[in-house]
Amino acid sequence: MSQLAPSIVSSDLKQLASEVLAKAMKAGATDAEAVVYEGDEFSALVRLGQVETLKESGSRAVGLRVFIGQRTASTSSSDFSNESIHRLVDGAVTLAKITSEDPFAGLPDASEFGSIPGDLNLYFEDVNEQPPAERIEIARRCEAAAMAFDTRIQNSGGGDFDTATSHKILMNSRGFTGEYQRSYCGFSAAPIAVDEKGGMQRNYWYSSSRTTRLLESPEEVGHEAARRTLRRMGAQQVKTQKAPVVFSPEIARGIIGNIFSAAEGDSIYRNASIFSGQLGERVAGENITVIDDGTMVFDRNGVAIGGFGTSPFDGEGLPTRRTVIVDHGILKNYVMNTYTARKLGMKSSGNASRGLAGNPGTGAGNFFLEPGELTPEQIIGDVKNGLYVTEVMGMGVNLVTGDYSQGVSGLWIENGELAYPVEEITIAGNLKDMYKNIVAVGNDLVFRGASAAPTLRVEGMTIAGA
Amino acid sequence: MTIPAPDPKRYFIEKLGLSERLMERCLGEALSAGGDYADLYFESVTSTSLGIDESLVKSASQGISVGCGIRVVSGERTGYAYTDDLSSDRLLRAARTAALIASGPAKELMSGFRHTEAPQSLYPVTGATNDAEIAEKLKLIQRADAAARAFDPRITQVRASFSDELRRILVAASDGTYAGDTQPLARLNVFVIAKDATSTSRGTSGGGGRVTLDFFEADKSPEHFAREAARTAILQLGAVDAPAGEMEVVLGPGWPGVLLHEAVGHGLEADFNRKGTSAFAGLIGQQVASSKVTVVDNGLMPNRRGSINMDDEGNPTQETVLIENGILKGYLSDKLSSRLMGTPNTGSGRRESYHHIPMPRMTNTYMLNGDDMPEDIIKSVKRGLYAVNFGGGQVDITNGKFVFSASEAYLIEDGKVTRPVKGATLIGNGPEALKYVSMVGNDLALDEGIGTCGKAGQSVPVGVGMPTVKLDRMTVGGTGQ
Numbered sequence A: 001m002s003q004l005a006p007s008i009v010s011s012d013l014k015q016l017a018s019e020v021l022a023k024a025m026k027a028g029a030t031d032a033e034a035v036v037y038e039g040d041e042f043s044a045l046v047r048l049g050q051v052e053t054l055k056e057s058g059s060r061a062v063g064l065r066v067f068i069g070q071r072t073a074s075t076s077s078s079d080f081s082n083e084s085i086h087r088l089v090d091g092a093v094t095l096a097k098i099t100s101e102d103p104f105a106g107l108p109d110a111s112e113f114g115s116i117p118g119d120l121n122l123y124f125e126d127v128n129e130q131p132p133a134e135r136i137e138i139a140r141r142c143e144a145a146a147m148a149f150d151t152r153i154q155n156s157g158g159g160d161f162d163t164a165t166s167h168k169i170l171m172n173s174r175g176f177t178g179e180y181q182r183s184y185c186g187f188s189a190a191p192i193a194v195d196e197k198g199g200m201q202r203n204y205w206y207s208s209s210r211t212t213r214l215l216e217s218p219e220e221v222g223h224e225a226a227r228r229t230l231r232r233m234g235a236q237q238v239k240t241q242k243a244p245v246v247f248s249p250e251i252a253r254g255i256i257g258n259i260f261s262a263a264e265g266d267s268i269y270r271n272a273s274i275f276s277g278q279l280g281e282r283v284a285g286e287n288i289t290v291i292d293d294g295t296m297v298f299d300r301n302g303v304a305i306g307g308f309g310t311s312p313f314d315g316e317g318l319p320t321r322r323t324v325i326v327d328h329g330i331l332k333n334y335v336m337n338t339y340t341a342r343k344l345g346m347k348s349s350g351n352a353s354r355g356l357a358g359n360p361g362t363g364a365g366n367f368f369l370e371p372g373e374l375t376p377e378q379i380i381g382d383v384k385n386g387l388y389v390t391e392v393m394g395m396g397v398n399l400v401t402g403d404y405s406q407g408v409s410g411l412w413i414e415n416g417e418l419a420y421p422v423e424e425i426t427i428a429g430n431l432k433d434m435y436k437n438i439v440a441v442g443n444d445l446v447f448r449g450a451s452a453a454p455t456l457r458v459e460g461m462t463i464a465g466a
Numbered sequence B: 001m002t003i004p005a006p007d008p009k010r011y012f013i014e015k016l017g018l019s020e021r022l023m024e025r026c027l028g029e030a031l032s033a034g035g036d037y038a039d040l041y042f043e044s045v046t047s048t049s050l051g052i053d054e055s056l057v058k059s060a061s062q063g064i065s066v067g068c069g070i071r072v073v074s075g076e077r078t079g080y081a082y083t084d085d086l087s088s089d090r091l092l093r094a095a096r097t098a099a100l101i102a103s104g105p106a107k108e109l110m111s112g113f114r115h116t117e118a119p120q121s122l123y124p125v126t127g128a129t130n131d132a133e134i135a136e137k138l139k140l141i142q143r144a145d146a147a148a149r150a151f152d153p154r155i156t157q158v159r160a161s162f163s164d165e166l167r168r169i170l171v172a173a174s175d176g177t178y179a180g181d182t183q184p185l186a187r188l189n190v191f192v193i194a195k196d197a198t199s200t201s202r203g204t205s206g207g208g209g210r211v212t213l214d215f216f217e218a219d220k221s222p223e224h225f226a227r228e229a230a231r232t233a234i235l236q237l238g239a240v241d242a243p244a245g246e247m248e249v250v251l252g253p254g255w256p257g258v259l260l261h262e263a264v265g266h267g268l269e270a271d272f273n274r275k276g277t278s279a280f281a282g283l284i285g286q287q288v289a290s291s292k293v294t295v296v297d298n299g300l301m302p303n304r305r306g307s308i309n310m311d312d313e314g315n316p317t318q319e320t321v322l323i324e325n326g327i328l329k330g331y332l333s334d335k336l337s338s339r340l341m342g343t344p345n346t347g348s349g350r351r352e353s354y355h356h357i358p359m360p361r362m363t364n365t366y367m368l369n370g371d372d373m374p375e376d377i378i379k380s381v382k383r384g385l386y387a388v389n390f391g392g393g394q395v396d397i398t399n400g401k402f403v404f405s406a407s408e409a410y411l412i413e414d415g416k417v418t419r420p421v422k423g424a425t426l427i428g429n430g431p432e433a434l435k436y437v438s439m440v441g442n443d444l445a446l447d448e449g450i451g452t453c454g455k456a457g458q459s460v461p462v463g464v465g466m467p468t469v470k471l472d473r474m475t476v477g478g479t480g481q
Helices: A010-026 A082-098 A132-148 A218-230 A249-262 A265-269 A338-344 A376-381 A431-436 B008-014 B020-030 B088-099 B131-151 B213-217 B222-237 B255-268 B270-274 B335-341 B374-379 B430-436
Strands: A031-047 A050-068 A071-077 A153-172 A177-194 A200-202 A205-209 A245-247 A290-293 A297-300 A303-306 A322-327 A366-369 A385-393 A403-414 A417-430 A438-441 A456-458 A462-464 B037-053 B056-074 B077-083 B155-173 B177-195 B200-209 B244-251 B295-298 B319-324 B364-367 B383-395 B401-413 B416-421 B424-429 B437-440 B452-455 B458-461 B463-466 B469-477
Touching: A010 A031, A010 A050, A010 A082, A010 A153, A010 A177, A031 A132, A050 A082, A050 A132, A050 B088, A071 A082, A082 B056, A082 B131, A132 A153, A132 A177, A132 A218, A153 A218, A177 A218, A200 A218, A205 A218, A245 A249, A249 A290, A249 A322, A249 A366, A249 A385, A249 A431, A249 A456, A265 A338, A376 A417, A385 A417, A385 B401, A403 A431, A403 B401, A403 B469, A417 A431, A417 B401, A417 B424, A417 B469, A431 A438, A462 B244, A462 B469, B008 B037, B008 B155, B008 B177, B020 B037, B020 B056, B020 B088, B020 B155, B037 B088, B037 B131, B056 B088, B056 B131, B077 B088, B131 B155, B131 B177, B131 B213, B131 B222, B155 B222, B177 B213, B177 B222, B200 B213, B200 B222, B222 B401, B255 B270, B255 B295, B255 B319, B255 B364, B255 B383, B255 B401, B255 B430, B255 B463, B270 B335, B383 B424, B401 B430, B424 B430, B430 B437, B430 B469
Parallel strands: A050 B077, A071 B056, A245 A385, A403 B424, B244 B383, B364 B463
Antiparallel strands: A031 A050, A031 A153, A050 A071, A153 A177, A177 A200, A177 A205, A245 A456, A290 A322, A290 A366, A297 A303, A385 A403, A403 A417, A417 A462, A438 A456, B037 B056, B037 B155, B056 B077, B155 B177, B177 B200, B244 B469, B295 B319, B295 B364, B383 B401, B401 B416, B401 B424, B424 B469, B437 B469, B452 B458
């Protein structure tokens, strides 16, 4: 089913990567790294039962990073012609000459390279084999189920089905060569409910996987999308107040995701993070353990399947690994690539991310908060008067200061029960306090993407409304 | 360096080996299963980016992207395929893939394209970047680095970057459209960290547009942006908690116009209204703002980041009145929505790249001047928020709720601007918020040229603007009293 076995074109792509490297070294580079990417995508959108858009295509690109001593530059191209490859190499070497000597720049030491052995179950051929008509039918069924769920569902943003497969090769002049293929498929519905005054609400729900075999039922996903839309109907503002805030798992994972960003070596060495200088210190409550793990393979109904954040090696050719970032509230590790690790006098945590061009950044693998003991119902049940957040909007998160202010909507909790929908309100606080004031952690950890968190309750935030 | 303007279409013929005959064959193939309309969108983008960090030039990159997107429209259905290989085989194959959307007899194709000249020339036509220019760009970021550090000893980290691109496009369509454009875009950005004994803060600034390098030699110099970023960061060191709750809000001129982009602009894009999924659907002719409010979308402003000579469907851009004296006037439309709704095409069909299907998008969206003096507006507020800069915003099109996040704001107490406050998110309801506009200043300004708008996974450069504006009520998401 799943295979690491290179596709037919693999040898061509490898050949290209190795030619690009050879040319770069010949042109004067002292080190070089090439990435070659090839991908296919398909998407179908069905709206009100009719196919609205169908898109199907493939693309490819090559990226080159060169070093001349400790100067570096990068180039990328979607054009694989000889002339273009020549410009790619020439451009990178020319550009590198105008950059500064940086004692921390350079490829990783050869001893650090590596790749997780064995099959990480990242690629399933069935994603490409499914006929388009079947995919369209799933999108149609999902939307139809949402539309039929309740008479108040009267319009729709549509039902869709997307697939994507990709093949990536990374090769450098210090001897690393690695490649992997990944597959993705998913569908969703976005129903719209209309009330008697013409007020509209929209929401959506989805299912996604690396294999078509593990996609959920289109009808169940459609019904869930409808439920999530209907529960927003008739939403009102609440008064400005301080009250407990319960974050649904979809929103909690964003709050916890900020822990990863705050622990990135790049902002740590600049002294520009709420976690700067906090290694070994308490940054959250005893109940908070946060892990990044790029190696996870799940068992789903007997099918082994690699996580959405799983890969055999990182963007610089280092093996991915499991890193405990926060252990029972204590900041244990930063997340770093080779450059930021050198700046901090440490070793890379295998978290380099590599786009086509530019210097490597930092990226998470599968990133999550370890679940607690309480059910979501218990967490809500303990609240006399508070907010259950199901949507956030805005960019009001400042990781330098920790200041947090976001627009939200959700449901108001009265006497331990979800009472009525609320919207057009904000929640605000400071992440440093919020992480210490997580008073309840749910047992409902489910990976629907590369990052996940269970339901959380945070005390002491300000809710602003009417 | 400016070179004489060549016909943008010739680039694709001479450099990429395309021909009108091949384009006609592709369109024929695209309509081989029926369909009402087909178009080919050729795009070639070269981009350069340079970055200084800790006073070292740490990053330099260049990219080339070339490809073609082929679209077939049949009724409300759209088929799309793209290729980054412009050989005739691959183009014809992409055309056949896009054609799968339609199911009918082949469409008879018109012969011969309508050769049109560019309707206007809103920006300089530059060539590819040469070495001398790279050295000049490097100087810009080095000057920014020096100026930010010199501003105040509490500035501890400075990063500056210069990014530019040259985007060449050609649209050939079954309706005879045959049009091209060459679109330069440049941007200088400065990011700083400030630190004192008790706190740390950040500041950012930047700007640019469809300009040549000399733009950065006048008042929009690297020093201007560097000082602005440093000033913001230093100011934030002493900021107090932002207030929480509903209050009077005064928005300063320029970038706070992001309010219009979120509160009304997206809601007026024709695709959402055609489908009835926008909170503004069916409100044309109705009062959606105070009578002091007139909002336009104008793609014709020379050198602006949001301006384009033609849209990505080959139509000339224009100035479109969205709201006039508070009354909702019209939508922003592309070819598809215009045909299906029977409304004018406003030349608003834009796309991120040849990977993407075009859809109605904004260009430069701003509110026209009113009669009030900015100082009178401040004086009129007993207790409120004066927000002069924002990070960005977001809107839920369907229920109309929007947010935008203030990055520089002050308290107004008894008619005077007093203490700076920490960042806070403001939230409102699109079809309602502008009804509370009670004063409009006479100091219209546009942003510095930093806006990027995201919709359905596609990013396009845009501009926003407005004069100083007072809203009698809006919810401010702080933590203070």
